[in-house]
Amino acid sequence: xxxxxxxxxxxxxxxxxxxxxxxxxxxxxxxxxxxxxxxxxxxxxxxxxxxxxxxxxxxxxxxxxxxxxxxxxxxxxxxxxxxxxxxxxxxxxxxxxxxxxxxxxxxxxxxxxxxxxxxxxxxxxxxxxxxxxxxxxxxxxxxxxxxxxxxxxxxxxxxxxxxxxxxxxxxxxxxxxxxxxxxxxxxxxxxxx
Amino acid sequence: xxxxxxxxxxxxxxxxxxxxxxxxxxxxxxxxxxxxxxxxxxxxxxxxxxxxxxxxxxxxxxxxxxxxxxxxxxxxxxxxxxxxxxxxxxxxxxxxxxxxxxxxxxxxxxxxxxxxxxxxxxxxxxxxxxxxxxxxxx
Numbered sequence: 001x002x003x004x005x006x007x008x009x010x011x012x013x014x015x016x017x018x019x020x021x022x023x024x025x026x027x028x029x030x031x032x033x034x035x036x037x038x039x040x041x042x043x044x045x046x047x048x049x050x051x052x053x054x055x056x057x058x059x060x061x062x063x064x065x066x067x068x069x070x071x072x073x074x075x076x077x078x079x080x081x082x083x084x085x086x087x088x089x090x091x092x093x094x095x096x097x098x099x100x101x102x103x104x105x106x107x108x109x110x111x112x113x114x115x116x117x118x119x120x121x122x123x124x125x126x127x128x129x130x131x132x133x134x135x136x137x138x139x140x141x142x143x144x145x146x147x148x149x150x151x152x153x154x155x156x157x158x159x160x161x162x163x164x165x166x167x168x169x170x171x172x173x174x175x176x177x178x179x180x181x182x183x184x185x186x187x188x189x190x191x192x193x
Numbered sequence: 194x195x196x197x198x199x200x201x202x203x204x205x206x207x208x209x210x211x212x213x214x215x216x217x218x219x220x221x222x223x224x225x226x227x228x229x230x231x232x233x234x235x236x237x238x239x240x241x242x243x244x245x246x247x248x249x250x251x252x253x254x255x256x257x258x259x260x261x262x263x264x265x266x267x268x269x270x271x272x273x274x275x276x277x278x279x280x281x282x283x284x285x286x287x288x289x290x291x292x293x294x295x296x297x298x299x300x301x302x303x304x305x306x307x308x309x310x311x312x313x314x315x316x317x318x319x320x321x322x323x324x325x326x327x328x329x330x331x
Contacts, residue, residue, distance in 0.1 A: 006330065008330050018308055039295070040295060088322060113285060117283070120281060
């Protein structure tokens, strides 16, 4: 069962995509970044495999369902979709517990403080305190420079275009990586910026 | 020192508490802090349900004006984002706690709404494989 979760500032931001896709699976909205906190999601898309017993069997993996941006991020969707089919149909591709743990990205004291700063910033923004909010978004970004859920995810909130010049400036630092990047065989080309 | 209304954000909930503010210090009455966070100040330390955390410097943690928020967060090892002029703070989850939860491989449950406002949980899909996909319009 796919469960898709939009880490967006409002349901309205995600609505066009959801209405176009007409999903039959649960398609959820996470304006408070609950999933980012619980699963340490530092970029999107992030995919996690959970087995029938509710165990994580393939940890956070930055993979794609289409090739729309393959020239940018250098990952192909085809091999990953094959992996998912093999898991669903034949039970292949789930990793043993020690492998899962070895390839988990875990939070640090700084990145957890960054999440608290982000939560405070988002609340202040919603209370109409844009200036104060911006200071805490900036503090969160300083604390977690390799977290685009924080850095790129706050761009629409502070009035920046997440596909505009500020994003291309951010992208020069390199996208956040999960350890699974070295495991899942989808890399087709070096990153082209 | 001024008494003021203060917003404490904890575990996704927003709590309005009375606080005494002086400089960068925010003090909250023990009863209000317990209502917001579940942690009570007791002779043996800070306690929630069956768990107690000993407090080394009790004088720094609490006085007649209440429990110092920064000292409270430090005693529990919790990250604290604080904005005194805005009268608001967010308490986060310690990295050790989050890391241990992830390393247990037990997928954390959550409850989130769909476009129609219907709330779904991960737990309701137990017994099936779940492909959890976080995405965004950005």
